[in-house]
Amino acid sequence: MKVVAKRPESLKDNKFHYCPGCTHGIIHRLVAECLDELSLRESAIGICPVGCAVLAYDYFNCDMLEAAHGRAPAIATGIKRLLPDRTVFTYQGDGDLASIGMGEIIHASLRGEKITVIFVNNAIYGMTGGQMAPTTLLGQVTTTSPYGRKKEWEGYPAKMAELLAQSEGSAYICRTSVHNPANILKTKKAIMKALKIQQAGLGFTMVEILSTCPTNWGLGPLEALEWLEYNMIPYYPLGELKVKEVE
């Protein structure tokens, strides 16, 4: 018998604290599998956000740091500049990356920092209890947009992949989703590509991954996958937005 699926070495043997059906766990596994397959575990340094993934340092089996809200790209910059041969990644949610950390992410991209950003977009603040995120969709009800997000009041949802694809410093920008097996496989490919482009030193890389938050969306895990497919993908189209090919 051949092993088809087992726990990757780049994940510690700790139980995830995530809610049932939350796709953070899938994304953790994909990142870990990519680190394994590229033999990067021992040279990888990861930075966790503030938000649901704040405890990711308990899960990834490589050197890890916990950042202040939104500052992961700045911390990653400090590390990568001093240790240019290591693989440096941040793992950030939408509130962390696109709201409080908007400055840090844009400038890390503009400087062409050779890091990989795993950006988990679930259109809501998870850990703090379902408040409006910069990526919350128009009309979406959250605890701080209880009548649905209105463009007149709260403005428009941030399209981070499109924004960062504009930056000359970005070498790889891709948006993927994890709502079904085919898209999970595409997400893994995108993470692999981002890490390889980082290794090749071509510039800033980011994979924006559409993810579910069944608890704060008020949906069951399966309904949440459908909600993502029918509501998020039309506004956040999937695909590669910027690719500097590795020669």
Add this chain to the structure above:
Amino acid sequence: MAKGRVYFHIDQCKACGLCVKFCPKGILGLDEIVLNTLGYHPISILRAEECSGCGICALMCPDLIIEVEKE
């Protein structure tokens, strides 16, 4: 004889049902009799002999509780 074999770490299962939904053979289900230590009815295989070992259940599982082997 089944082509594939699945192992569940049932005490870590949160019964989200993503594996059940995407199993191409439709041979997975939540065990409605047993409760695991987390308080959920965990995943179980209903017809083990039909498992093809495709690994899609493990691909969908957010909690890495599924290991799959294939002939």
Add this chain to the structure above:
Amino acid sequence: MEKILMKGNEALAEGAIIAGCKAFFGYPITPSSEIAEYMARKFPKIDGVFVQAESELAAINMVYGGAATGHRVMTASSGPGISLKQEGISFIAEAELPCLIVNVSRGGPGLGGIQPAQSDYFQATRGGGHGDYRLIVLAPSGVQEMMDFAIEGFDLADRYRTPVMIMAEGTLGQMMEPIIVREPVIQFYDKPWATNGCQGREPNIVNTLHLSADYLEERNHHLQKKYDAIASREKRAESYLTEDADLVVVAFGLMARIAKKAVMEARKSGIKVGLIRPITLWPFPDAEISKAAQTTKRFLSVEISMGQMIEDIRLAVAGRVPVDFFGRIGITPNPEEVFRAIMQVAEREGI
């Protein structure tokens, strides 16, 4: 020893390089910018890292990341910029990452002005950001000390795994004096805790989140124990003519040099006056003050602020003798003004 003429900010920057500093992350602000400019010129030639960050927040977090790799790293700013950095400084203190933070200080509050001041004393000595933590704060009083304290600051930072701040009035950054350039530091500390890739060992974690109440308390006790050790070993002060003094002036930084001149003048007028210059602002040299309180009749705190260090002096004096204050802000008091302040107290109190 041959001396060379150097500007304070540049002496500090060169001192950091002598100490083995490998990276500078900063954001321009007057009157500290020459430190960044010096590093921007020097580091590319010696395989160092210079990044002009997009903000003070980013700069201090680059320091967090850089320090976590185990290398010696630093940042420099001034009042408003140091305020912005406080979030990161709190995280760095709890993560126990050694680094050097320089405040070439100016007057506040708000944007204030670009004139030298000491009104960031509270911010520097009380922690500044959220939570129970301290910084070791060194206050140089001349250009030589700008260099020497940079070297010593890195050593203290590594020895105690703690951020160290150098607080120097803007004047010190801008003025030039002849100094002896020190020998490069060649002995460094092992940093098995560094997050630099886990080859051949278990992964390291640099973290400040402690959700368990018991563990949070344990962490705070751990930090407090370290601060107690620092307080018991590292208090530094310079005393001048305090043995027979009826009035002891207390001043730090460049203000101490100015005050010393005034003290010498007052001595010529027959006033028994001395001077204590705290060199570490935290830990505050309270034993030095306390000792003088046994023999002197009064203290006079002279500061370029509305009176901040005076609170630490009063704590050390513990009500035994009165503590007076003389200070200005925006304008650094000159020796004559301090002399007049001394004479006024002396006459009023019959000293």
